[in-house]
Amino acid sequence: MKDMTETLLRVDDLRTHFHTFAGTVKAVDGVSFSLAKGEIMGLVGESGGGKSVVGFSILGLIDSPGRIESGQILFDGEDLAKASEDRMHKIRGKEIAMIFQDPMTSLNPLHPIGRQMDEMLRLHTDLDARGRRARCIRMLEDVGISQAEDRLDSYPHQFSGGMRQRVVIAIAMLAEPRLIVADEPTTALDVTIQAQILKLIRRQVREHGASMILVTHDLAVVAEMADHITVLYCGKVVERGPTRQVIDDPRHPYTAGLIASIPDPSDRKHRLDQIPGAVPDIRKLPRGCNFRDRCPRAQALCAEREPDLETQEPGRSAACHFPVEGGGT
Amino acid sequence: MLGYTIKRLIQMVVVLWAVSVIVFLMMSFTGDPVFMVVPIDATDAEIAQARRILGLDRSLPEQYFIFVQNMLQGDFGRSYVFREPALDLILERLPATLEIVLVAMAMSAIVAIPLGVYAGANPGRFSSRTIMSGSLLGISLPSFWVGMMLIFLFAVKWRIFPSSGRGDTVEILGTRWSIFTADGWTHVILPSLTLSLATMAIILRITRAGMMEVMRQDYMKFARAKGVSRRNVLYRHGLRNALIPVVTIFGLQLGDLIAFATITETIFAWPGLGKLLIDSIYRADRPVIVVYLMLVALIFVVINFLVDIVYTLIDPRITVK
Ligand SMILES: Nc1ncnc2c1ncn2[C@@H]1O[C@H](COP(=O)(O)OP(=O)(O)O)[C@@H](O)[C@H]1O
Ligand code: SF4
Ligand SMILES: [Mg+2]
Numbered sequence: 207m208k209d210m211t212e213t214l215l216r217v218d219d220l221r222t223h224f225h226t227f228a229g230t231v232k233a234v235d236g237v238s239f240s241l242a243k244g245e246i247m248g249l250v251g252e253s254g255g256g257k258s259v260v261g262f263s264i265l266g267l268i269d270s271p272g273r274i275e276s277g278q279i280l281f282d283g284e285d286l287a288k289a290s291e292d293r294m295h296k297i298r299g300k301e302i303a304m305i306f307q308d309p310m311t312s313l314n315p316l317h318p319i320g321r322q323m324d325e326m327l328r329l330h331t332d333l334d335a336r337g338r339r340a341r342c343i344r345m346l347e348d349v350g351i352s353q354a355e356d357r358l359d360s361y362p363h364q365f366s367g368g369m370r371q372r373v374v375i376a377i378a379m380l381a382e383p384r385l386i387v388a389d390e391p392t393t394a395l396d397v398t399i400q401a402q403i404l405k406l407i408r409r410q411v412r413e414h415g416a417s418m419i420l421v422t423h424d425l426a427v428v429a430e431m432a433d434h435i436t437v438l439y440c441g442k443v444v445e446r447g448p449t450r451q452v453i454d455d456p457r458h459p460y461t462a463g464l465i466a467s468i469p470d471p472s473d474r475k476h477r478l479d480q481i482p483g484a485v486p487d488i489r490k491l492p493r494g495c496n497f498r499d500r501c502p503r504a505q506a507l508c509a510e511r512e513p514d515l516e517t518q519e520p521g522r523s524a525a526c527h528f529p530v531e532g533g534g535t
Numbered sequence: 536m537l538g539y540t541i542k543r544l545i546q547m548v549v550v551l552w553a554v555s556v557i558v559f560l561m562m563s564f565t566g567d568p569v570f571m572v573v574p575i576d577a578t579d580a581e582i583a584q585a586r587r588i589l590g591l592d593r594s595l596p597e598q599y600f601i602f603v604q605n606m607l608q609g610d611f612g613r614s615y616v617f618r619e620p621a622l623d624l625i626l627e628r629l630p631a632t633l634e635i636v637l638v639a640m641a642m643s644a645i646v647a648i649p650l651g652v653y654a655g656a657n658p659g660r661f662s663s664r665t666i667m668s669g670s671l672l673g674i675s676l677p678s679f680w681v682g683m684m685l686i687f688l689f690a691v692k693w694r695i696f697p698s699s700g701r702g703d704t705v706e707i708l709g710t711r712w713s714i715f716t717a718d719g720w721t722h723v724i725l726p727s728l729t730l731s732l733a734t735m736a737i738i739l740r741i742t743r744a745g746m747m748e749v750m751r752q753d754y755m756k757f758a759r760a761k762g763v764s765r766r767n768v769l770y771r772h773g774l775r776n777a778l779i780p781v782v783t784i785f786g787l788q789l790g791d792l793i794a795f796a797t798i799t800e801t802i803f804a805w806p807g808l809g810k811l812l813i814d815s816i817y818r819a820d821r822p823v824i825v826v827y828l829m830l831v832a833l834i835f836v837v838i839n840f841l842v843d844i845v846y847t848l849i850d851p852r853i854t855v856k
Contacts, residue, residue, distance in 0.1 A: 265760055270659070291765075299762035306760075311753040316775050316850055329762050361851045377761065 214417045215264070215385060216240040220277035220287070222256075222263045229489040233259040233272070235441040238515075241385070241434075246411060246418045248428030248449065250464065251438035254485050257421045260438070261387040263287075264419075265302055266294040281385070300330040303378035305407070307390040309370035313362040319373050320358030323380060330381040345376045349406060368399035372406065379410050386411055386418040392427070404431060426468045429453050437461050440488055440496040443515055447522035457524035457531075459501045495527070503528045539855040543843070547836045554832040555606065558825055559599050567591075568821050571615045606829070612822035616815070621822035624811065625830060630710045631701060632800070632807035636792040638714065638723055639730035644785070646731075647739035648774070654739070655746025655777070656769050666739070673736030682729040682802040689725060696725050699804035726803040730796060734788040741784050745777025752776070778849050786842035794831040 222234040234256045241247050249257050262268050264279055266286060279286040286297065298304075306312035314322060320342060327338040339358070346354035349372040362370055371391065378386055391407060392400040408431055411418045420431055428435055428449065435452045437445040437460065445458040456462040463481035483500040486492070495513055498504040507527050515525040562568075573585045586592050590601055605611065611621040654663040690698035702722035704711040713719025749755060750773065758772045759765075797809030804810075808827065815823040846853045 267756060267759055295762050295764055297762070298760055304757070304760040306753055306757055308753060312757040314754040314758065314772050314776070315852060317772075318851075325758075325763065326761050363852050374757075 212243045213240050214243045214245075214282060215419075216278070216280040217260070217264070218278040218280065220260070220263060220279065221275040222259050222268055222272060223275050224272040226271055231488055232441050232491075233488065234263060236277075237438070237441070237443050239436045239443065239446060241417050241419065243384075244412075244415055244417055245434065246408070246420060246432045248425075248432030248435045249419055249421045249438060250423065250425055250428050250435060252423055252464075252481075252485055254488065255438040256441040257423075257438055258389050259441075261304065261389050261419065261421055264385075264387060265298055265304055266291075267298075296330075299326055299383065300381045301383055302385040302387065303381070303383040305371075305374055305378050305386065305388040305391045308394040309367055309374050310394065312374055313370060315362055318359050318361055319365075323358070323373075323377055326377055326380045341380065342376075345380055346373070348379075349373070349376045349410070351376075367395055368403065371395060371399075371403050375403075375407060375410060379414060379416075382414055382416075384416055386416055387421070388418060389421045390423070391420075393422070393424075400427075407431075425453070425464050429468075437464070440486065440491060442496065442525065444497070444526070445524040446515070447518075451522060457518050457522065457529040458497075458526050459503050459530060460497050461524075462530050463500075495525075503530070536855060543840050547840065550836050551829070551832055554829065555603060556599070558828045559602055562821055562825060563595060563598070566819065568615075568819070571819055571821070611826045611829075614815075614820050614823050616818050616820045616823075621820075621826045624823055625808065625826045627710070628806060628808050628811045629830070630712055631805060632793055632796055632809065634712060634714045635723055635726045635730060635799075635805060635807065636789065636796060638727040639792060640734065640785070640789055642727060642731040643735040643738055643788075647735045648742050648781070651739040651742025651781075652746050652769055652774055652777075655743040656750060656773070658743075658747055667743070670736040670739045673732045673739075676732065678729055678733065679798050679802060681732055682726070682799055685725050685729055686802070696721050698725070701806060726799050726805050729799045729802070730792055734792065737784055737788065738781060741781050742774075742777060745780055746773055749773045749776045775849060779846060782842055782845050782849065786838045790831075790835045790838045793834055 217240070218238050220234055220237045221232070224231040224233055237256070237260060239247065249260060251257055259268070259272070263274055264281075264286065266289065268274060274287050277287060281297070281301065286294070289297065313319065320339075323342040323345065324338050327333055327341060331338070331341075333341060342358060343354045346357060351357055351369065351372055362373070365373065375391075386407075388407060392403050395403060404427060407418075407420075410416075420428065422428055432449045435445070435447060435449050436443055437452075437458065439460050445452060445456065445461045447457075452461060453465060456465055460481070463479070466479040467481060481500055486496065486499065492498070492509070494509040494511060495501070495504070498508040501508065503526075505528060511527070513525045513527045515523050517523045518529060569582060569586050569589060569591055572589070573582055577585070583592075590598055593601070609622055613619060614621050614624055617624060650666050654666045657663050686698045689696045700722060701711075701713045701719060703716040703718040704713050705715045705719075706712075707715065713723055746769075754776075755768060755772055758768045763772070793808070795809070796805075796807060797813055799805070800807045800809035801813065808830075811823065812827050814820070815827070843855070847855050
């Protein structure tokens with residue numbers, strides 16, 4: 207394993223809320239984690255858990271009615287939560303790049319992809335037009351697009367979904383950012399292409415020595431890609447730890463439930479153990495543990511007091527009054 | 536592209552032909568023009584002779600055939616009033632109308648598009664809501680009233696701009712233009728402003744609606760995630776994606792203003808097409824009205840064609856076939 211002692215990003219007690227007519231949505235409510243240089247961290251949880259909002263908060267892309275209420279986003283020691291918009295323009299793309307979920311909509315349909323790539327380099331490098339063009343071609347080849355030079359003049363609609371995501375990855379990597387936030391980068395793609403794209407992303411991140419936050423609702427993906435896992439439920443971290451340990455030996459009942467619902471490729475007929483019930487309405491969360499209505503281990507205490515995120519063993523923590531021990535549920 | 540152009544040209548010819556039939560029939564069923572050319576005390580023989588000279592004694596299909604044949608040679612007959620070729624009369628007035636309309640359209644676009652982008656990108660702001668209320672005024676105020684108010688304020692009260700006429704003109708390519716002289720410009724401003732208000736308001740609202748839709752799109756957020764400044768996100772990535780309906784309306788309004796600048800031209804005594812049309816209708820000057828109608832049809836058909844071309848320039852997914 208690489209040297210992971212140097213911290214690149216430390217998110218500390220981040221709270222991002224949306225003030226809607228229907229009430230305040232505490233989409234992210236006290237999230238903390240840190241990311242070492244070169245590390246890939248999986249950010250997992252069901253839809254609505256606040257994963258994307260964490261990603262957008264880091265890039266300073268939370269729009270009204272949303273707001274970062276409190277907390278720190280320390281990127282290489284600089285608090286991005288307090289950075290000016292001008293400063294963020296220099297950080298976005300150059301230091302931190304983002305890969306979106308749906309490649310069909312994340313590229314501008316009216317600009318040739320060459321121009322959309324060039325824009326990144328014009329913003330963040332001093333290269334002249336020739337140099338930028340050469341870099342774009344090399345990058346396209348790197349992500350597996352053949353006849354790259356001719357493809358520069360093509361428009362997004364002339365590419366398939368998988369190819370578009372390759373272009374998006376190429377754009378994200380162009381300025382050699384130190385951190386990639388990939389928000390469900392394969393969810394919108396054909397199952398057959400998902401593995402290719404994931405491999406490509408991992409190779410790119412490793413080759414460039416970048417760190418990555420891989421947002422996904424799919425634990426199987428994270429198990430394969432990530433060094434560490436952070437599990438999010440209702441805007442809060444419920445479990446955190448090294449990937450292998452969390453997958454093999456989850457402590458939080460929610461994590462255990464997610465793992466139980468990973469489809470087993472060798473056993474297609476077997477019904478999946480989906481977590482019963484649904485994610486509660488984040489605007490009116492009950493007192494106590496947010497997971498208790500769906501939790502097989504819930505007891506009286508769970509309705510009374512919300513569990514804190516506590517260290518279970520060095521490098522691992524979970525927020526549960528009655529954590530799972532020794533692998534079973 | 537060539538095939539497409541040819542196909543569109545054929546379409547245009549078909550439309551113009553249909554208009555020519557309608558115009559011809561309309562003219563044939565609205566009164567007998569022979570009385571416009573003969574003196575009041577003409578004898579029956581004189582009337583019959585005039586009829587023969589005008590070709591009115593022939594059958595309708597024959598008359599139509601001659602009508603089209605003459606038209607193709609640029610001969611629309613002479614104005615009953617001015618005794619000049621009707622086409623020359625119209626063409627002489629056309630530049631006057633074109634210049635105030637083009638200036639009006641330019642003013643509309645320059646004012647409305649940035650305001651529409653702003654209001655669409657910041658829909659909640661007080662300033663955006665003020666802009667939208669203002670645009671409602673622009674749509675609902677009748678142009679005769681706006682024109683008169685402008686004359687009252689700028690011409691009578693403050694004496695900044697003159698209230699009527701074209702001012703100095705220069706002759707370029709055989710026609711006279713006001714917009715190429717300083718004095719002409721002072722005459723152009725007020726009528727153009729009057730013409731532009733409604734268009735300005737409509738374009739503003741269409742731009743805003745388009746931008747609001749575009750703001751929700753992922754590619755806008757992706758552009759921001761690349762570090763593109765807000766201004767460039769709005770104008771380089773956003774506006775173009777919102778432009779198709781704007782161009783559509785722009786084309787329609789352009790044709791509309793050229794064809795129906797009548798009221799404004801009357802208020803400002805601007806010697807354009809509109810005034811000529813009104814005068815011709817009053818005096819049942821048929822040849823002039825015919826040229827006018829054919830010209831308006833031609834203008835709409837050409838604008839429509841240009842708008843389609845502009846679509847393809849804006850959006851690579853729209854192809855001409
Ligand atoms: N612009 C917004 N306005 C109001 N609520 C929002 C907005 N964006 C996200 N949310 C809310 O924040 C919560 C977390 O959303 P999100 O981060 O997209 O979840 P995930 O990515 O984990 O599926 C959801 O309840 C969602 O409804
Ligand atoms: S605190 Fe209680 S309800 Fe919440 S996850 Fe743990 S056992 Fe379940
Ligand atoms: Mg999401």
